[in-house]
Amino acid sequence: MLQNRGSFFSLDSNHVNSLEPNKRSFHTLMPAIACKDGKPSILYGTQGGEGQPQTQTAIITRMIDYGMDPQAAINEPRFVWGRTWGEDSESLKIESRVKKEAVDELKERGHHVEVVEEFDGVMGHAQAIRIDEHNFLKGAVDPRGDGAAVGS
Template sequence: MYNVPPPTQGVASLAILKLFEKLNVQEVDGFAYVHGLVEATKHAFLFRNAHVGDPRWMTEDAQAFLDDDARFDAMAARIDPHRAMPWPAPSQMGDTTWMGAVDSAGVAVSMIQSLYFEFGSGVFLPQTGLLWQNRGASFQLEEGAWNAFVPGRKPFHTLNPALARFDDGRVMVYGTMGGEGQPQTQAALFTRYAMFGVPVQQAVTAPRWLLGRTWGSNSHSLKIESRFDAGVVDWLEQAGHVVERVAPFTSMMGHAGAIVRHAGGLLEGAADPRSDGCVAGF
């Protein structure tokens, strides 16, 4: 598994998957699956929110955290399989596009681009026609804060395109737009495909969830697409999740995509029906 290092939230995306694996969930898209990934997200985000920023200023090493099995065992033990941990915690948002490419030689690229807000910082460079991005908005103004506004410091940001290599020779590039939802959608897509054998397009199309705020909303609820089985949603509510049912294919769940290159050279791709993206070969 590969993701990008701090100051991005790539460590959170990897932590969700490692923590979820320790929960030993047996069935895809049931209560235990959704609940387990949501709770794993909460614990990963707590670490992210407390520690991840410019690596020159961090007091925790991201790779050492991911390698600490005992710490993850303890985190998994704190996850109640029947009850939701209280939430919210501060969230991040953004305006983003993910894209992936694999060439005939097998070179694979997972890429993401963002201005953060529709027009970034609003600063336009007339010589080039480019807008400056706005990731400085994630800085905190409180002195001594984990992501404090300090000269020369890189801001925390949410961009984290993902890539995976499998023991059988497959290579997978995948990702999504969606700020706070990026690690959550990555977790849904990868676990469905890699752990439960769901075909890659079906893994992208399948109903998704989002914990936390979305653009233009102050709600920290657990948003669930209405295509989920009603019994699963009812069970989540009974477990203490504050559930908000949303449209069956809503852009708030991100615009995901993936390409898988098999060992023999076969390529398969998936585009999100929530978006205007597509898969193309040439």
């Protein structure tokens, strides 16, 4: 009851997201659990509107395919394409820590690239916990927002 997702409905009866009985509004919560050998191994999630699936994919790929620990995976430069935080966009937003050569190459290939701050909030915020084979927990928080990984 204490949420504002109803604001995503449209009062236009012809809109795909029109307000009507038994209909659910667009929602973007994306917590995830990646399992290894049938047991939880990585717990992670993001906020950031429509950019969340892109951030989720980048973070899990960095941890699984590139062997990064959770904090390194979250800290790495990020990108998002298109609509984010409800604002229409056709640009590829890339944090300024990405090499200039990579940005120039994307522009040369016809992409509309928008370079944003080093750790820009438009990328959303991510958190993760990795559980190792000894059940040791390693937590990580996003430097793009506030928070802390605390355990006991």
